Amino acid sequence: MTVPTGRRERKKAATRQKIAETALRLFLERGYDAVGIREVAAEADVAVTTLFSHFASKEALVFERDADFERCLVEAVTGRSPDEPLMAALRREVHALVEHCAAPGAAPVWRMIDASPALRQYEESMRLRHADALAGALAADLGLARATTACRAIARFVVDARALAREADDPRAAVEEIFVMIEAAWAATGARTD
Amino acid sequence: MTVPTGRRERKKAATRQKIAETALRLFLERGYDAVGIREVAAEADVAVTTLFSHFASKEALVFERDADFERCLVEAVTGRSPDEPLMAALRREVHALVEHCAAPGAAPVWRMIDASPALRQYEESMRLRHADALAGALAADLGLARATTACRAIARFVVDARALAREADDPRAAVEEIFVMIEAAWAATGARTD
DNA sequence: ACCGTAACACTAACGGTTAGCTTTTTGGAA
DNA sequence: TTCCAAAAAGCTAACCGTTAGTGTTACGGT
Missing domain, CATH: 1.10.357.10 (Tetracycline Repressor, domain 2)
Structure with missing residues (x-):
């Protein structure tokens, strides 16, 4: 198997990070409760289902680490x-x-x-x-x-x-x-x- | 104020207990996740909003004490x-x-x-x-x-x-x-x- | 007997989450 | 290079807990 970073894994990680960054930015700008999942997904330019395939819940977006x-x-x-x-x-x-x-x-x-x-x-x-x-x-x-x-x-x-x-x-x-x-x-x- | 048990308080406590008992029974019979709030409310013969005026959440039904x-x-x-x-x-x-x-x-x-x-x-x-x-x-x-x-x-x-x-x-x-x-x-x- | 209010009801919605299914992308085999 | 299986992403439509808004009834104190 290709040990180093496959493109697939890199893209997946990039998507994940973009979602997390977008979410945190929106949450800090306007408040956690005031920002909906659909909004985060739209701003990160992914589908809601994609967001949930990277993060198990809305809260998990905040505790990315x-x-x-x-x-x-x-x-x-x-x-x-x-x-x-x-x-x-x-x-x-x-x-x-x-x-x-x-x-x-x-x-x-x-x-x-x-x-x-x-x-x-x-x-x-x-x-x-x-x-x-x-x-x-x-x-x-x-x-x-x-x-x-x-x-x-x-x-x-x-x-x-x-x-x-x-x-x-x-x-x-x-x-x-x-x-x-x-x-x-x-x-x-x-x-x-x- | 009327120190002993007013009818109002007794009825309220009875409603609360009936909801909790019904919920626990249904949960144990068919599983916590398989029983919805609307179902508990219907079986206890109260409105959903009444249920939530007695218990802050579905989980609170289980931890009544x-x-x-x-x-x-x-x-x-x-x-x-x-x-x-x-x-x-x-x-x-x-x-x-x-x-x-x-x-x-x-x-x-x-x-x-x-x-x-x-x-x-x-x-x-x-x-x-x-x-x-x-x-x-x-x-x-x-x-x-x-x-x-x-x-x-x-x-x-x-x-x-x-x-x-x-x-x-x-x-x-x-x-x-x-x-x-x-x-x-x-x-x-x-x-x-x- | 009356009034204020606590308890309850009904409807309709909101927001997180998931199921079901299709489409695109990717890595590797032929 | 071409093609395939699988991973990743997408869309729609719902489910479910929860709440807001608005009445309606029943009770307790005056």
Whole structure:
């Protein structure tokens, strides 16, 4: 098979990105609720069905990087340097993710998300998926066949940390504060700390 | 005002309950997705608009006791005996709530919820609301004006505990295991333990 | 007995989403 | 180069949850 970028895949990715860009622009210009799917599709010059073949829902248009965040979390565990403790790697990654949310230009997007119940709800369900993925990675890292209750709990705490930090006055300090709690919780499970 | 049960309030409560009962019956008989709102309304012999004046959404029909759960959590903090430590009260309450989910007859409902993405998503957003309410109660109990990051984090951990325990093979053991972690996290904040 | 209002009803629509089907584009085989 | 199977995109028409707008009835307090 043709390993590098086939034209088909490139065109598909381009279509996807054009839809996402158009949607975000319209949403920011006129408000998420005030812009309909038919409008986004028309402005991006694609059919409504095409839009839905790239994005599972209207909300998914806003969280285009969804899969990336999940990958980052998992890779923070699986791809860390051999001598880095598990929790330290997670703390570092959550710091990076929170930093990313505070990037210039991201503020209007987050304001839009906070203003829309539908978007907030979607973000919550995203977090659960990320927690499940992270729990799996944690289990694998510990040599377990399945994610234990402790793995699942820690994974949830970690994704909660990101969410809470984003809302806090001082996100960096909030991450530090919550990770002190998470490390204590982790230590209480009797897990190794390497 | 007439303190006891006015006829108007009784009729309203009866209508609400009839709608909820009818909906749950139809959902369990034929599947959540296979039953439409118009059908539920017709079977309960009310107008669609009446149904939506009692329940904010189709999913809310399934989680009729939503407000009760939130109240239980908050009251576990505010209404505990003066000598009971905060975390012990919360652990007891989460045990009770998980027990309640395992009640006979509840199994089909939870199977239905697990099978429907819409219901799962709704449950997640419910959890967040409960966590916010609990965070407020925690802050009040500690004499704080606003919920701090630590309060919010602990509140999330507690509602996560309930969710994780419900999915675990041994719910009781899971609650115990997670609360060991939560107590460690709580202690790490330097909070008093009374 | 009367009035204000809460509860309920009806119609019609809006907006997200999907099914069914056709057309175009693309990668690779003949 | 030509042709085919499949992927991608398109169009139409609906389904379904939800809401606005507008009456109508039944109740509680005066």
